[in-house]
Amino acid sequence: MSEFIIEDVGLKVGLEIHQQLATNKKLFCNCPPIESDEYTDKFQRNLRAVKSELGEYDPAALFEKSKSKTIIYYANPQSSCLVEKDEEPPHNLDRDAKEIALIISSSLKSNIFSEIYPMRKTVIDGSNTAGFQRTMLISQGGFIEVDGEKIGVQSICLEEDAAKLLGDKGSIREYSLDRLGVPLVEIALDPVEGKPSKIKKIALSLGKLLRSTKKVTRGIGSIRQDVNVSVKNGGAVVEVKGVQQLDQLEKIVEFEAKRQYGLVKIAEKLQNSNFDGVSKNDIFEITTDWKDCQSKIIQKALKDNYVIKVIKIQNFAGMFGFSPYEGIRLGKEIGQIVKFYGIGGVFHSDELPNYGIEEKDIVIVKNLLKISETDAFLIIAAPSSKINFAMDSIINRINQAAKGVPAETRLATPNGETIFLRPRPGASRMYPETDIPPIIVTKNELEIAESNIPKLWDESIAEIQKKYNLNQQLAEQIFDSQYIDLFEKIVKKISINPTFIASILCSSITKLERSGLNSKLLKNEEITKSFEFLESGKITKESIDMIFEDIMKGESRTIEEAIKNTSIETVDEAKLEKIIEKIINENEEIILNQRERAISPLMGIAMKELRGNAPGEMVNNLLLKSIKKILENTQ
Ligand SMILES: [Zn+2]
Secondary structure, rough: OOOOHHHOOOOEEEEEEEEEEOOOOOOOOOOOOOOOOOEEEEEEEEEEOOOOOOHHHHHHHHHHOOOOOOEEEEEOOOOOOOOOOOOOOOOOHHHHHHHHHHHHHHOOEEEEEOOOOOOEEEOOOOOOOOOOEEEEEEEEEEEEEOEEEEEEEEEEEEEEEEEEEEEEEEEEEEEOOOOOOOEEEEEOOOEEEEHHHHHHHHHHHHHHHHHOOEEOOOOOOOOEEEEEEOOOOOOEEEEEEEEOOOHHHHHHHHHHHHHHHHHHHHHHHHHOOOOOOHHHHHEOOOOOOOOOOOHHHHHHHHOOOOEEEEEEEEOOOOOOOOOOOOOOOHHHHHHHHHHHHOOOEEEEEEEEHHEOOOOHHHHHHHHHHOOOOOOEEEEEEEEEEHHHHHHHHHHHHHHHHHHOOEEEEEEEEEOEEEEEEEEOOOOOOOOOOOOOEEEEOOOOHHHHHOOOOOOHHHHHHHHHHHHHHOOHHHHHHHHOOOOOOHHHHHHHHHOOHHHHHHHEEEEEEEEHHOOOOHHOOOOOOHHHHHHHHOOOOOOHHHHHHHHHHHHHHHOOOOOOHHHHHHOOOOOOHHHHHHHHHHHHHOOHHHHHHHHHHHHHHHHHHHHHHHHHOHHHHHHHHHHHHHHHHHHHHHO
């Protein structure tokens, strides 16, 4: 095993970012994009694989076509209509989505087409009720500047998000429709060379540019990254899907580079060996020969009427277990491929005897197939309907091993690795959408987009910091929050320290959100009103959290209701003085003992009694005054 040095492998990564847009409705209907777990509607479709241009020589693609799946869709009428069900043609393109897409394209200096053609992209997994996704090429070219380097943009598309996968149960797959049709922008960048940390930085910069527009959705799942990874001499580009977090992105690129370069090393070793390929003629069935095999896996397979087959690979001994880098082995790769066919795994000669398969079982195979010391073999047990597809895939994969990296689509795992998902689809999966006429981009629309290009992130932060005298962290927090516009409006209207306003908007609301409360219940007018009440002395700084909590819990809708609900009432000065006097009288001993330091325990007592109904500063001043008076009198 050798040490993996990422700088040596000629790593190239092309980023593809999918960002949901913050619109009030979906791309081609009037449904609002609300995600919820409540579904009152349920309907079912049988998925017949469409005649597609997936490379049909590929057994995996053929197998996928042979599978019939039942798809159950769950819908909520609040967030889906007949369009999502594919029972009504699409409505007009959402104007906001178009406008945002044009702003994003302009921001990236990408060349916008004057006519946009909606296309249908074949989808074979059931994630779209119609069997296709609508997509439009908005622009091509352009760049984003990261650390002084221009990273090229290949294309920017506006498209519909897919339905949300709820899960698989045998041959039944379940989706929910709330996310289907939500507008998203897909940005594909040119492949760049460099380390995974650089890729992360590019993704981060692009994310910031998108968020700077203030017109994109926030939160987990609203931005997804796919990466196209290749290494030198690998011979293919591998698409990795499903990267949701930036920290994961860095790890995944590193793992994928290591895996691919490991496959290059395996190929080099095979090219220098006597291995000369493998074919269908090398497959033998051993179901009856192994009827006495004591392995529990084999016994269970026999009981289920599975077929057991073995393939002999000449001059391949040691290659399944050969591990150029830790965790990278051909045996593991093939194990992942057969899982695609619903087969648990494979047994290969480099790991046997094991799993209850004994030397005598191996001898049977060796004698039957005339396997010599330099040969390898591989065994699978599977239903007869699946075994040939799987065997064909294994043959392809073994022959590919001598050439390098196979072109495939892989899935990012949460622990930072990638696993086989499916063979890479061919290029021509698109055909024109006949239900929607071409969409014209007018000169006026282009000008509007140009005039809405956001300032650079760092510039905006510096500006906010200076204008409102905030520290950098708070400036970045408020700028990156959904409340930046509201913040600026409140500061303009009300003379309260902007730092206080920003921290309430950033930290108090986020804190309540994290404890499971719903910030959507807290409307902007109510937030503004609460600061107005604070300015006029109707409420105290200390009671804002309580008021917001009450509203975000759904117990009241307005500030006035919340004040009543939480029995917040501002104590007038006369009443306050009385309460303070009482506290002072009851605690004279503390004052005499602790003198000026008595302020801190007394403050605690007072604030508890007042429950946030009086400004802390005022209480503090009154207490100090009284303490001093007592101390003077006792001298
Ligand atoms: Zn709809």
